[in-house]
Amino acid sequence: MFCPHKNSSLQLVCAMNPRLINKAVDIAMENKRFDPHTEIPPAQRLESMQPSLYAPHVDITRARLGFGRLGLRLINRQLHSPDNLVQLQAVHSVLDQVQISENAMFLINIHVGFRLIDLMLDRNPVIREKVCLILTSLANYYQGRKQIMSRPKIIENLMWLIMRDRREIRYAAAYTLKTLARDKCSVEKILETDNIIENLLKIIKNEHTGIVILHLKTLENLIEWDQEEALKANAFQIMLKLKEDRDPRIICGAMDCLTQICKHDIGKKLADIYDLTHSLRTFLGSQSVEVRISAVGLMEYTTLTTRSKWRAKEFCVDLTKALVMLCHGANSPILQLRSMQVLINLCECPDIRYHMKCHWEKKVKAIKIRTHEEWNGTSETTSYGLETGHNYRTMCIEGVETIKNDYGDNAEVVNVHSYLRRLHEAKSNLLYLINWKSYKD
Template structure:
């Protein structure tokens, strides 16, 4: 039961043996040489026609069952087969089939998630890894998240793998939890687990960099739902310690997580105590653009308090650097964050006077790109070939989409409304710079 074209254990249903068709064509064309693949038993195909990676213990010349609804039903039964090889083959085939949306939805109707969750504590590490990969793909569907979160025991199983399993399986388990945390309804159910925040913060300190990155994204998604538990678990101090990491991706992810923490009142108080606004100054000069974007977005929340604004006054080079960052029309996200920080700092008369005296022309000359030149992501591509106009999609891997960070439903904003928001913020910034006290 193996399809060499899909690297699966099922083949397409055909009403007639294709070898019979080939024989009839050869006979009608009066060919003297016949294809050895049409003979019985079938010969091995050429190396170039075979897949580069085979599933274990497979003879690709033997295929008995076809792809279809009947085959998928039998495939689910074999997930709990007593034969280890049959069970392993079935899991490999399910992993291939869930990548096809039609088959994935049909498998969800057959409640394949419940069978997979029961196998998460299997003794074979290959099976545990493949199950996490399958659940990650199914979690991208609403029906899949609904079935997965209907069994809260999956969070305990994922945490057990994340804390105690081998590195490869810890990575795929972290990806599964990260995918689940992207949905706000799932965040509410995940947060009901009593150990999820503490365990994630515990493993973040001494873990592989790629796994730490996934955990930080998960913590940021959970903090967007409820930052209180993370603040009580000293998440603020842990994120601050990650600012000095060598990997810029981890630094950026830690700043994004702290941004969610600073939306809470306690987070703003901690930001003042640790002097985060003054601490972020070197990161505005970073060579990595993602670090700069994350630092500016974090500063937009740390400069809301009076104490932080007066602290920013002590560094008069900060407004000039923020104005320079506003002149990046190819990065609208950076423009929005930099102008918002300047708006916050305009509450200080000395900074406002400095902007009006020295940087007024620079602020008025800020250019905002047109919607025809932008596809709604922070990474620009030529004619939208890499990302396309997918800004209405909730998540695009490796590309930061523009979306709301508030409200019950964080929906992606379209390009026109986002650019209009940039124009309005620029107008308010110019008005704030020229605003004078009442006595004048």
């Protein structure tokens, strides 16, 4: 049976509407079930079938190619066809096919990435947008990232699109750059591009919200690798300004970037100068869980200096109360761990330690930590939807960050058991510090 929903532009040539064939088969089989892909209006289509930039004279439900490896090789060649219509059909076909992991890996093996990079600056805006979307899908695979990053020219092309093209293409290019920046090996090559952090910081000042969110995630990964270039480009002051935005996603992105900046000694000094610990108090009571997680994560680094501890002593009552309440949020282990780490930093100050001993010791002992059966090891705060559920095992799920360490030999992914063990260790360390006495006492 024909399915106009999936692999739409790889249908065989047929004079009849494929939906009509499906309905005829259903009637003959007396099948009464409702199929949203064959009813009118069609529902749950692939996103590539509803583009923001429509391709003229392209019927995405019909093409001259059949299924199979032969068809994939043909559309790979037709990406450089002199016929504009054939080229558009090939681009749409590739975009549909890379959604299937097996076909995506086959296209990577026949070097589709190199052909796509040559089309990034094509005169047709439809091709430019679709090529960026295809590269984003390929960059979710290790082999795809390796092939794409073997051509350093792609970063220059992406920056050209991000800085000069229309809004839809800027968004698609920003999404591609963000996906590439997730990999440490790719980040090192991306930073070889001249002034990339400085250019991204200039762009986010007057850009649309959705694009700014993508750039902030990219900057977070780039700054984690190189804080000095970001400090030279005044990234700290820019992120402070973005922290006052109304959108919680931009607030989270700005605070995550500040977290990476504060890993540098100069970043910690700037945090003390701008009194960052005091300004973060208001975010600890935010209605957004993501904002609270980002705020406490930033506070882990702003409370490391002696100056910040003595400054925190001035509003010790409100700060410790908010942090202890966050420690009791068993639904978010990452929030618990970060809150306990901030309290551990603050307890190095004798006056704050004495206050914790008098008022919050029993509350700290009563902190409940989840078991491994109750937690899947991610910082995800929402349930999986239909879009992410299909590619759960084969592709990276956007918006779900696997828990990882900041330092150490195994700074990447850690399993649930070791992470929960860190939670128990943090709780015991906090209790030890609360009851610690100097040798003079």
